[in-house]
Amino acid sequence: MTGLLLAIEGGDGAGKATAAAEVAAQLNAAGRSATVLSFPRYAETLGGHVLGEYLGGRLPHAASPRAIATLYALDRFESAAVIAEATARHEVVVFDRYIASNMAYQAAQVGPGEARDLMGWIARLEVEQFGLPLPDLSLYLDTPVEVARGLILRKRKRSYTDEALDTYEADMALQARVRANYAAMAAEGLLGRWATVSTLADGALRSPREIAGEIVGLLV
Numbered sequence: 001m002t003g004l005l006l007a008i009e010g011g012d013g014a015g016k017a018t019a020a021a022e023v024a025a026q027l028n029a030a031g032r033s034a035t036v037l038s039f040p041r042y043a044e045t046l047g048g049h050v051l052g053e054y055l056g057g058r059l060p061h062a063a064s065p066r067a068i069a070t071l072y073a074l075d076r077f078e079s080a081a082v083i084a085e086a087t088a089r090h091e092v093v094v095f096d097r098y099i100a101s102n103m104a105y106q107a108a109q110v111g112p113g114e115a116r117d118l119m120g121w122i123a124r125l126e127v128e129q130f131g132l133p134l135p136d137l138s139l140y141l142d143t144p145v146e147v148a149r150g151l152i153l154r155k156r157k158r159s160y161t162d163e164a165l166d167t168y169e170a171d172m173a174l175q176a177r178v179r180a181n182y183a184a185m186a187a188e189g190l191l192g193r194w195a196t197v198s199t200l201a202d203g204a205l206r207s208p209r210e211i212a213g214e215i216v217g218l219l220v
């Protein structure tokens with residue numbers, strides 16, 4: 001594996017998919033081969049399919065954060081060949097969510113005393129047991145939850161739900177805890193190097209081009 005792995009992270013509706021696509025476009029335009037891989041892969045893996053059922057509220061029983069974390073990890077484990085192929089073919093692989101998403105979201109569903117243990121458990125499961133590569137850079141896209149809620153409502157219909165908001169997106173308190181977890185993970189450098197990019201300037205949304213330009217500038 002030779003490619004650089006960039007993981008774009010953040011809460012729901014932070015603008016990750018938009019930024020990931022623009023980062024890849026800017027890199028490709030500059031002659032650096034780049035591609036985007038988005039997780040979960042709802043239509044491509046068994047884990048992704050079950051996660052669509054979960055986020056769409058169609059699983060019959062509540063599941064523990066460790067069980068749910070294992071499904072997200074399984075989605076990536078099933079994608080190991082796709083990750084390896086993308087890494088071999090491209091100079092930069094841009095993940096729209098990666099391992100840190102699992103840590104930030106599942107740790108937001110347990111008490112503060114359990115959160116660190118759970119983050120460590122997830123990192124070991126994905127990296128040591130499932131053998132997934134660590135990112136070279138995790139990029140935290142920082143968007144306030146109220147702004148992100150507005151952006152979620154602009155999204156096109158998703159494959160796994162007919163609702164405007166899925167189970168996690170509907171829970172504003174969860175989104176606030178996820179945001180706090182990301183800030184802490186970035187400050188502590190969990191999983192490696194982090195950088196934070198704000199999607200707002202002077203209270204207004206920056207353009208995708210400007211946001212991506214700042215991210216690309218971190219890769220040189």
Ligand SMILES: Nc1ncnc2c1ncn2[C@@H]1O[C@H](COP(=O)(O)OP(=O)(O)OP(=O)(O)O)[C@@H](O)[C@H]1O
Nearest residue numbers: 012013014015016017018151154155205206207208
């Ligand atoms: N900087 C921006 N300026 C204007 N609109 C944006 C910007 N970033 C994203 N959007 C719009 O907001 C919506 C959500 O963006 P996007 O799908 O990129 O978010 P996301 O973080 O990937 O969401 P999720 O995690 O819920 O899948 C889309 O309709 C997108 O076009």
Ligand SMILES: Cc1cn([C@H]2C[C@H](O)[C@@H](COP(=O)(O)O)O2)c(=O)[nH]c1=O
Nearest residue numbers: 012039040072097098101102105106168
């Ligand atoms: C990859 C991944 C995702 N999640 C959470 C974060 C979101 O609320 C949903 C689905 O992601 P999408 O970007 O809205 O399609 O799942 C998670 O908890 N753990 C993960 O590894």
